[in-house]
Structure formats: structure tokens, C-alpha cells
Amino acid sequence: MSVSLSAQGKVMSQLSGVRAIMKDIVETLERADKKYINLAPGNPVVLPEVEQLWRDCTHELLASKSFAEVVGRYGSSRGYEPFIDAVIGDFNVRYGLKLTRENVLVTAGSQSLYFYAANCFGGVDATGQLKKVLFPLSPDYTGYGGVSLSPDSLLAVKPNLEISPAEHRFKYRPDIDSIEIDENVGCVVFSRPCNPTGNIVTEEEVKSIAAKALLHKVPVLVDSAYGPPFPALNFTEMTPVFDEGIIHCMSFSKTGLPGERIGVAIGAPEVIQALECFHTNASLHSSRYGQAIAALAVGSGRLADIATTVIRGHYAEKLQVVETTLDSEVDDSIPWYMHKGEGAIFAWLWFDNLPISDWDLYQSLKNEGLIVVPGSPFFPGLREEWAHRHQCIRVSLTASKEELQTGMKILAKRLKEIYSAT
Numbered sequence: 001m002s003v004s005l006s007a008q009g010k011v012m013s014q015l016s017g018v019r020a021i022m023k024d025i026v027e028t029l030e031r032a033d034k035k036y037i038n039l040a041p042g043n044p045v046v047l048p049e050v051e052q053l054w055r056d057c058t059h060e061l062l063a064s065k066s067f068a069e070v071v072g073r074y075g076s077s078r079g080y081e082p083f084i085d086a087v088i089g090d091f092n093v094r095y096g097l098k099l100t101r102e103n104v105l106v107t108a109g110s111q112s113l114y115f116y117a118a119n120c121f122g123g124v125d126a127t128g129q130l131k132k133v134l135f136p137l138s139p140d141y142t143g144y145g146g147v148s149l150s151p152d153s154l155l156a157v158k159p160n161l162e163i164s165p166a167e168h169r170f171k172y173r174p175d176i177d178s179i180e181i182d183e184n185v186g187c188v189v190f191s192r193p194c195n196p197t198g199n200i201v202t203e204e205e206v207k208s209i210a211a212k213a214l215l216h217k218v219p220v221l222v223d224s225a226y227g228p229p230f231p232a233l234n235f236t237e238m239t240p241v242f243d244e245g246i247i248h249c250m251s252f253s254k255t256g257l258p259g260e261r262i263g264v265a266i267g268a269p270e271v272i273q274a275l276e277c278f279h280t281n282a283s284l285h286s287s288r289y290g291q292a293i294a295a296l297a298v299g300s301g302r303l304a305d306i307a308t309t310v311i312r313g314h315y316a317e318k319l320q321v322v323e324t325t326l327d328s329e330v331d332d333s334i335p336w337y338m339h340k341g342e343g344a345i346f347a348w349l350w351f352d353n354l355p356i357s358d359w360d361l362y363q364s365l366k367n368e369g370l371i372v373v374p375g376s377p378f379f380p381g382l383r384e385e386w387a388h389r390h391q392c393i394r395v396s397l398t399a400s401k402e403e404l405q406t407g408m409k410i411l412a413k414r415l416k417e418i419y420s421a422t
């Protein structure tokens with residue numbers, strides 16, 4: 001049956017950003033007549049210690065009196081109270097805060113948080129004005145590309161580049177002077193650590209952005225899907241920032257629960273309340289089973305412990321494999337640069353003056369049996385043309401050490417051919 005879609009239905013019924021590439025990758029793998037090294041997945045590795053933690057918490061829940069209450073009854077839209085209490089208990093001690101239940105909202109994964117915020121604070125306001133959803137440091141998480149019912153509201157700011165040519169490394173820095181936050185902006189969103197780049201915006205930079213936003217009472221959502229205390233996928237020192245106006249957003253997906261869909265927002269009660277109503281209208285509340293086992297893992301301190309002793313080290317080691325293989329395999333004359341790997345589960349590579357587009361590089365590597373993700377979908381909201389956008393790829397650190405080594409060797413060989421052909 002062909003259905004007639006509303007304007008917003010048309011927007012929401014399309015795959016955005018990297019989801020469209022993932023479809024191509026799945027189709028490639030399904031009809032594969034050869035073996036591929038797949039360095040595209042964003043799905044975290046199932047680590048045995050982490051799996052055991054969730055098994056143990058599940059056993060504890062099953063054996064407890066609360067099981068029937070957890071799965072058999074509706075609950076508060078805010079979230080499952082013992083889970084909220086475990087999070088605020090942990091954060092108040094760890095960061096010296098005074099959080100109460102009014103500061104917290106639990107959603108079905110953090111992706112939905114950005115959807116709620118983008119349409120609650122961004123989009124067309126009561127006077128007909130289009131309020132922006134501002135991404136202050138492009139590139140950033142491709143999933144932001146699909147969060148708004150009014151895609152024209154998405155606006156990203158081009159970064160400054162700090163390049164170390166001899167080391168073949170670089171780092172994006174927010175161009176603070178170019179970040180304009182006024183009454184035309186509905187909310188600000190950025191990931192820290194960043195997917196895809198592994199960048200960690202400094203505390204000073206976060207505070208500068210938050211101070212600009214606070215002048216116009218614009219909420220700043222700091223997407224901490226990879227941040228401490230869990231999953232603690234920061235490889236350099238970082239502390240979350242809890243300044244006024246900041247909504248600290250967490251995800252439990254990289255702590256081994258992507259299937260349970262748990263996102264948490266921590267911030268000012270007025271902002272949390274608006275997001276909570278949106279959440280109630282959309283889905284009443286999040287699943288309570290995942291929250292109940294997460295409450296046990298957070299409350300006992302086991303999750304924070306496993307994050308720093310197991311999860312972090314696993315990906316940090318993989319990052320080193322990518323770095324050392326590229327350093328030894330890629331021809332020094334090629335202008336390749338790896339983003340400083342400060343966190344998350346990806347390596348981000350930039351090839352200056354790349355003679356072909358990132359999409360063509362993706363196709364050409366696919367022909368060689370290597371799948372990476374082309375970089376251009378990671379610039380949602382960036383309106384100006386920028387050659388750099390078509391010169392990057394993302395490499396997932398979820399593959400094995402051997403796959404990463406072989407994959408990087410294939411990449412090095414292909415780069416040599418591509419650059420020497422011009």
C-alpha cells in the first residue's frame with residue numbers, strides 16, 4: 001500500500017548519515033563471495049568480564065523481590081527510582097554534586113534524548129522563527145543528522161585544525177570566536193569524547209561554549225556516551241563539566257547494554273522536566289529491566305570499576321595497534337594524519353589533498369576486502385563546502401588486533417597507489 005506521508009513523516013522515514021552506508025555494508029557482506037575485514041561497526045565488543053557483570057546483576061534481580069515490580073508494572077517517566085538514586089548517589093560522591101531526582105531523566109537510549117532536545121528547544125518556535133540546533137565542533141556524531149523534524153535547523157561550526165606534520169597527527173579545536181549562540185539557537189550539542197574523531201574538547205573549551213549559551217539560556221547537551229565514569233572510554237585525563245546550563249548526557253550502550261536502550265540526562269530541573277514531558281508523550285517511560293540491573297551495577301561500584309579496568313584498556317590497546325601499524329606502513333610522503341586518539345572506540349584518519357573522494361576511497365578499499373566508513377556523513381549541519389569533509393574515514397576499534405593490522409596494511413598499500421597515480 002502506498003501511503004501519503006506528512007512533511008515530517010517524509011523527514012523521519014529516511015535513513016540519515018551513516019545508517020545509509022551501513023545498509024550498503026550489510027548488503028555487501030550478505031552477498032559476499034569473499035572475506036572482508038569489517039572496520040565499520042559502532043557496536044561495542046562483548047567483553048567477557050562485562051557480560052559476566054550483567055549476568056550477575058540479572059541473577060541478583062531475578063532472585064530479588066523487586067523483579068515482579070520491575071517488569072510487571074508501569075513506572076515513572078523520569079526513570080526507575082532505584083536506578084536514578086544509584087546514579088545520583090555515585091555522581092554526588094564522585095563529583096561533589098548535590099543532585100536530586102529532579103535533575104535526572106532516563107530515556108530509551110541516549111539517541112532519543114537528542115531527538116527530544118532537538119525538537120523541544122530547536123525547530124520552529126511559537127513566533128514562527130526557526131531555532132537552531134548548534135553543533136559547535138564539526139565533525140561530530142552522524143546520528144545528530146537525523147534528530148530534527150526540521151532538518152534546516154541543524155547548524156554546525158567548522159573547527160580549527162592543530163596539525164603536527166612530522167608525527168602525522170592532528171586535532172580539531174572548536175573555533176570559539178565563530179561559535180555564535182544567541183536567541184536564534186535552541187540548544188547546543190556535542191560529543192565528548194567524540195564519535196567519530198576520538199577528540200576530547202578541553203574543560204576550558206566546554207566552559208567557554210557553556211558561558212556563551214548561558215547568556216541566552218540555551219541548554220548545552222554534552223554527549224558523554226564514551227565519557228567517565230562509565231564507560232570511561234577516555235584515554236587521556238578528563239572530568240565531566242556540570243556548569244549551569246549543561247545537560248550531561250550518558251549512554252549505557254558502551255558499558256555492554258546497547259540492547260537495553262538506556263540513556264540518562266542530568267541537568268537543571270526545568271530542562272529535565274521539558275524533556276520528560278516529551279518522553280512521556282513519545283513512549284511513557286523506558287524499559288525498567290535494563291535500569292534495574294544497571295542500578296545494581298552502578299550502586300555497588302562494579303560498573304565504574306570494570307569500565308576503568310577492562311573496557312578502557314581494551315580499546316586503548318586497539319588504538320595503539322592502528323597507530324603503530326599506520327606509522328610503520330604508510331609511506332611518509334603521503335599527507336596522512338590520524339586524529340589524536342583521546343577516547344571513544346574509533347580512529348579518525350584524514351588524507352590531505354586526497355585525489356579521490358572519501359566515498360570512492362570507501363568503494364576502492366571494499367574492492368580490496370576492507371570496509372571502513374567514509375567520513376563525509378559525520379558533518380551533519382555543516383553548510384559550507386569544505387574539501388576536508390571528503391578526505392576522511394572512520395576506523396572502528398571493535399575488530400581484532402590481527403584484523404586491524406591487516407586492514408591498515410591494505411589501507412597503506414591502496415593510499416600509495418592512489419597518491420602515486422596523480
Ligand SMILES: Cc1ncc(COP(=O)(O)O)c(C=O)c1O
Binds near residue numbers: 110194251
Ligand atoms: C556519540 C554518540 N552519541 C549517542 C549515541 C547513541 O547511543 P544510544 O542511543 O545507544 O545511547 C552514540 C551511539 O553510538 C554515539 O556514538
